[in-house]
Amino acid sequence: MSDKRKAALKKRRIFLSLCAVVLVLAIAVLTLSVSAIVKAFKKSNDTQSKPKSSSQTERTESVKEKLPEMVKRGEYTLNADYSRLILVNAENPLPSDYNYGWNLTKIDEKYHNGQLDRIDAGIWPYMRAMVEAAWQDGVDLKVWSPYRSYETQKMLFENRVRKENGDEAKAATAVARPGTSEHNTGLCADFNMASSQFEGTEMFRWLCDNAEDYGFILRYPKDRIDITGVMYESWHWRFVGINTAKEINKLNLTLEEYIKLKGLEPQAGLYDNATP
Numbered sequence: 001m002s003d004k005r006k007a008a009l010k011k012r013r014i015f016l017s018l019c020a021v022v023l024v025l026a027i028a029v030l031t032l033s034v035s036a037i038v039k040a041f042k043k044s045n046d047t048q049s050k051p052k053s054s055s056q057t058e059r060t061e062s063v064k065e066k067l068p069e070m071v072k073r074g075e076y077t078l079n080a081d082y083s084r085l086i087l088v089n090a091e092n093p094l095p096s097d098y099n100y101g102w103n104l105t106k107i108d109e110k111y112h113n114g115q116l117d118r119i120d121a122g123i124w125p126y127m128r129a130m131v132e133a134a135w136q137d138g139v140d141l142k143v144w145s146p147y148r149s150y151e152t153q154k155m156l157f158e159n160r161v162r163k164e165n166g167d168e169a170k171a172a173t174a175v176a177r178p179g180t181s182e183h184n185t186g187l188c189a190d191f192n193m194a195s196s197q198f199e200g201t202e203m204f205r206w207l208c209d210n211a212e213d214y215g216f217i218l219r220y221p222k223d224r225i226d227i228t229g230v231m232y233e234s235w236h237w238r239f240v241g242i243n244t245a246k247e248i249n250k251l252n253l254t255l256e257e258y259i260k261l262k263g264l265e266p267q268a269g270l271y272d273n274a275t276p
């Protein structure tokens with residue numbers, strides 16, 4: 001073999017060896033890159049769609065259940081789930097040891113046009129928002145008679161008995177006996193005037209259209225006297241809660257019927273929920 005040929009063969013071997021090294025390196029780099037990409041893809045997939053463990057899901061849902069539904073009403077944010085369902089009527093008088101006036105706050109003068117100015121502290125934000133919303137609509141809604149003490153109710157009842165010539169039963173259809181009036185709880189109010197003329201006012205029409213948005217219902221409707229035991233009172237509105245008021249109106253029920261339908265104790269939580 002000539003020297004020239006030997007040199008050529010050597011060159012070729014070196015070239016082939018280099019090629020082999022480059023190929024091996026290239027394969028190595030490619031393998032590493034592919035595995036890194038696969039790994040990264042898997043990881044991002046995991047964080048995006050990995051199902052939460054069942055306990056995690058339950059926890060999130062129970063937190064969601066506890067969050068009250070907050071609704072914006074004018075300047076105020078009200079809790080639509082907040083509810084007060086104490087039933088007080090002739091069959092369900094307040095307990096003889098009831099602590100009258102335990103739950104009250106004072107109503108600012110600009111909101112009322114009567115002598116009485118105290119109401120349940122928990123429901124006042126809802127009533128205030130309602131009265132202000134009526135004003136915004138150009139309707140002069142005012143609180144006439146909110147909370148009444150046992151003594152005030154007794155005086156009103158006795159006056160009515162005199163007017164009915166001593167007929168207590170007849171008087172009781174118009175004015176509740178002390179301890180059997182919702183006014184004794186501070187959870188309701190008569191608006192503007194306690195008179196049948198109220199039905200013809202724009203205040204009454206406004207309440208019919210809007211009161212449920214603030215948690216109030218017409219407590220003694222015209223066609224339910226046999227159930228409530230109280231004459232039709234267009235001026236008397238009772239707080240039950242926003243979602244509850246909407247449900248009661250949708251089902252077209254009185255508070256008596258609603259409490260029965262839900263199987264509730266008429267005066268459960270009598271001392272609950274007041275926000276001083």
Ligand SMILES: [Zn+2]
Pocket residue numbers: 183189190233235236
């Ligand atoms: Zn009333």
